[in-house]
Structure formats: C-alpha cells, structure tokens
Amino acid sequence: MASQFVARSLDEIRFWSRIMKEHALFLSLGFNFDDTKLIQEAQQYIDLFERIEQQLGQFTVNSDPQQIATFNNQVYQAAASIWAYKRKVLGLSLRCEIRSNNFPLLLDHTSREAAYFAERLKELNEGKLKPTPAKIIKENVFFLRIMADHSKFIGHLLDPSERKLVDQAREFSHDFDQLVFQATDLDSMRPQSETQPILDHFLDENRVSVVALRDFKKAARELIEECRIKSIIHPLLADHVFREAERFLHIIDMFEASLTSNK
Ligand SMILES: [Fe+2]
Ligand SMILES: [Fe+2]
Structure with missing residues (x-):
C-alpha cells in the first residue's frame, strides 16, 4: 500500500x-x-x-x-x-x-x-488510492470534456484552408460533446447507475472514441512536425494533447482493472 x-x-x-x-x-x-x-x-x-x-x-x-x-x-x-x-x-x-x-x-x-x-x-x-465508482464517472466527465476542448482547439488552430482536417476535428468535437452529456447523465443517476455492467460499457464506449482521437492527434502531430499541413499549432502543443489522450486511455485501463478486481 x-x-x-x-x-x-x-x-x-x-x-x-x-x-x-x-x-x-x-x-x-x-x-x-x-x-x-x-x-x-x-x-x-x-x-x-x-x-x-x-x-x-x-x-x-x-x-x-x-x-x-x-x-x-x-x-x-x-x-x-x-x-x-x-x-x-x-x-x-x-x-x-x-x-x-x-x-x-x-x-x-x-x-x-x-x-x-x-x-x-x-x-x-x-x-x-482505489477509485470508487463515483470517482470513475467523475474523472470520465473531466477527461471527456478535456478531449472535447482539444478537438475544438485543433479545429480552430488549423489553417481554415485545411478543410478536411477542420471537418474531422469538428466531428471529434461533436462526438466528445455527446459523450460528456452521456457521462453527466450517468453521474446524475448515481448511485443507482453504479453497477458493474453499466460502468464496463461506459468505459468501453469512451475508450473507442479516445483511441480514435488519440490516433487523429498522432497523425496531426506528425503532419505538423514535418510541416506538411498549414496551421498555427506549435509542434509541442500537438504532442501535449496527444500525451493527454494517452493519459486518459491509461486511466480508463486502470479503472477497468479496479472494477475487475471487485468482481
Ligand atoms: Fe489539455
Ligand atoms: Fe494540457
């Protein structure tokens, strides 16, 4: 301990x-x-x-x-x-x-x-040290909102002429806004929502979207580093938001492990 x-x-x-x-x-x-x-x-x-x-x-x-x-x-x-x-x-x-x-x-x-x-x-x-179900939901609300914000920052700091990438960033922003609302709903349904199957599914669904956003950020980071796209995104900022997505994934895994050990 x-x-x-x-x-x-x-x-x-x-x-x-x-x-x-x-x-x-x-x-x-x-x-x-x-x-x-x-x-x-x-x-x-x-x-x-x-x-x-x-x-x-x-x-x-x-x-x-x-x-x-x-x-x-x-x-x-x-x-x-x-x-x-x-x-x-x-x-x-x-x-x-x-x-x-x-x-x-x-x-x-x-x-x-x-x-x-x-x-x-x-x-x-x-x-x-050990996350409670309430804590798991609240941390997801926090990180999902962080991910939604990142998508918005990326969309606004890309050059407006990068239409395809701007569209993709906007889609991520929408996806994460929905997940934030979903997580907030789950939070207000507590403690009745604190069941293992509900929480398992909640984490799985969030993970799928975070993996997709993480991969998008990784691709963007490479494009920015190699100066292959037009933007005002600092290469370090591109790396920074990538690392925060990786962190969220790591936390989701930790939460999942702690739920499994409760079984
Ligand atoms: Fe951030
Ligand atoms: Fe940050």
Whole structure:
C-alpha cells in the first residue's frame, strides 16, 4: 500500500509537472510582446515546474512515504499557484484588459487541468488510492470534456484552408460533446447507475472514441512536425494533447482493472 502511494504520487507529478510547464510556455507565447509582466510570471512557472522535475529525480519507488507526502504538499502549492495565475489571465482576457492569442477556453481548460492535478495530490495524501465508482464517472466527465476542448482547439488552430482536417476535428468535437452529456447523465443517476455492467460499457464506449482521437492527434502531430499541413499549432502543443489522450486511455485501463478486481 505504501509503495503504491509512492509510485502513484511520482507518476502523477512526473506527468503533470511537464504539462504545467508547457502550459506556462504556451501562455507566454500567446501574450502580446509588451505584456512583459505576464510573460515574466509565465517564465517563473516554467522555472518552478522545472525545479520540481529536477527534485523528482531524487525519489524512487522505494522512497520514504513521509518524504513523498511532504513533496506532494509542496507540488500541490505549485499547482494551486499556477491555477490562480491562469484564472487571473482568464479574467483579464474576458474583461478585454489584455489582447492575446490564448483563447479564453484554453485558459479555462489549462486551469481545470491544474485543479485536477492539485486534487489528485490531495487525494493521494488522504490515502484515497482505489477509485470508487463515483470517482470513475467523475474523472470520465473531466477527461471527456478535456478531449472535447482539444478537438475544438485543433479545429480552430488549423489553417481554415485545411478543410478536411477542420471537418474531422469538428466531428471529434461533436462526438466528445455527446459523450460528456452521456457521462453527466450517468453521474446524475448515481448511485443507482453504479453497477458493474453499466460502468464496463461506459468505459468501453469512451475508450473507442479516445483511441480514435488519440490516433487523429498522432497523425496531426506528425503532419505538423514535418510541416506538411498549414496551421498555427506549435509542434509541442500537438504532442501535449496527444500525451493527454494517452493519459486518459491509461486511466480508463486502470479503472477497468479496479472494477475487475471487485468482481
Ligand atoms: Fe494540457
Ligand atoms: Fe489539455
């Protein structure tokens, strides 16, 4: 149990610290060149999460759980802090106090990911290692919405002349919006909906769509890296959204395994 706590904590921090660092980079690239204070703040977050990644290197799965709990707390503070920064930028953007190339939905989206990261660390420190059926449904609602957002970002950042790809992105957006509603319905039917067959099917259906989107993102990433399509998508952003889809698939597998072990 203790070693599982350590391994899970390190895995969450490894994945999400890199994501947080990249968010700060994407935001900094989207600001106007004279918004120097916001760009500086973004750079501070890049440095902060880089330091966390370096600290991570000191730990292994055999590390002392107490030390890991302290590290989790420290990283929690960093995640909460970047969350507040993203919400501040969202406010500035919605009040038109800044003009930037970061969509408000992207700012909101990245803040939701920071909140998720912070919440995961809190739960780990509270000893919540095994997902409950309620948790499985809620995490799916969260990730399906993330996937729906990604499809929308891709559709809007591709060059408008890439009509076929824009159409495909729009179809994914529609598909995931439907899945979000479906998952929200299931959530409101709780706890009656928490039956094994219902949850199994729910995960299977979500997996099929996430695999398709993951493959689409992978193809897009290659096309962007090789400069074979027209877009304003940063190659690192293409890779970033691909990794988040892989993460969701990994989580679906973990949920499925935990349901099977309950049988
Ligand atoms: Fe992200
Ligand atoms: Fe994302």
